[in-house]
Amino acid sequence: MSQPGGSRLWLIGGTRESAELARAIANRQLPCLITVTTPAAQSLYPDSAFLEVRVGRLGEATIGSFLQQAQVSHILDASHPFASAISALAIAAAERWQLPYLRYQRPELAPPQSPQVVLTSLESLLSSDLLSQQRVLLTLGYRWLHQFQPWHGQSQLYARILPSPEALAAAIAAGFTAKTLIALRPPLSLELEKALWQQWQITTVVTKASGKAGGEDIKRQLAEQLRVRLILIERPAVNYPQQTSNIAIALRFCQNPTPHI
Structure with missing residues (x-):
């Protein structure tokens, strides 16, 4: 395959x-x-003559042809903090084809206070007894729900998912029902979040450290x-070659993708 090259920014959204x-x-x-x-x-x-939005997943087998056909010249990775697979793919592609890459990293919040628990992985939660005999609200996204299936008999599980057919199908397949699901797009207001927790008499909430944009600050409060x-x-730990949490710096990169910020 020839060297990818062009004059168009790839924004991972x-x-x-x-x-x-x-x-x-x-x-x-x-x-x-x-x-x-x-x-x-x-x-x-937004609708714009300068923007094209494509839906779909990329993989190692398709990334090279994608970069070439899309005429990608540089990469701005503004994906979700937990979308580590696409970040790793983009970083490897940038290195292989010598394309400038910048990660826009959503700012993290300060370390939480008690009674909050911070875990390094979902596996560490599932291997513990933290969910036992609890009324648990899961706000992790639908892709992780199947891993909680063994816990349906040990605790009362509820889940908040995105309002999409794909998310609903995955949640039902994972053992959730109409009485234990709510489909809302985050972030929620504190008042709505509070009403939901009180309605279901929640004692434990499981969420991702996804920052203020994901409603983490409201959940903490x-x-x-x-x-x-x-x-x-x-x-997840990702070794980003370049990253920033500053929108202005990210925009400068879009206009002038120099090797260093």
Whole structure:
């Protein structure tokens, strides 16, 4: 395969921050290809002659042809903090084809206070007894729900998922029912979050350390207020060659993808 090359930015999207970046990129009239994994995520982005949004998953077998056909010249990775697979794929591709890469990393919140629990992985939670005999609300996304199937008999599980057919089908397959599911797109207001926790008499909430944009700050505040145990799963460790949490720096990279920030 020939060397990928072109003059178009590849924005790895699917987050609110990526939508903010996309609007600024369009305003600067920079050609940009945005990739997302679900049709619902397309609605995040404005209509613009400078933006193209593609839906689908990329893999090692398709990344080279994708970069070439899309005429990618540089990569801005604004994917979700837990979307480590696409980040790793983009980093490897950038290194192989010598394309400038920058990770826009959603800012992390300060370390939480008691009664919150921070765990390094989902596996460490599932191998513990933290969920035993609890009324548990899972706000982890539908892809992890199947791993909680053995816990349906040991605790009362509830789940909040995205309002999509794919998420609903996965949740039902994982043993959840109409009485134990609610489909809402985050982040939720504190009032709505509180009403949900109280309606289901939640004693433990499991969520990802996804930052303010994912509603982590509201969950922390509410956990303190209601004395509910909040279990946070840490972000996966990814060795980003370049990263920033500054939108302005990310936009400068879009216009001038120099090797160093």
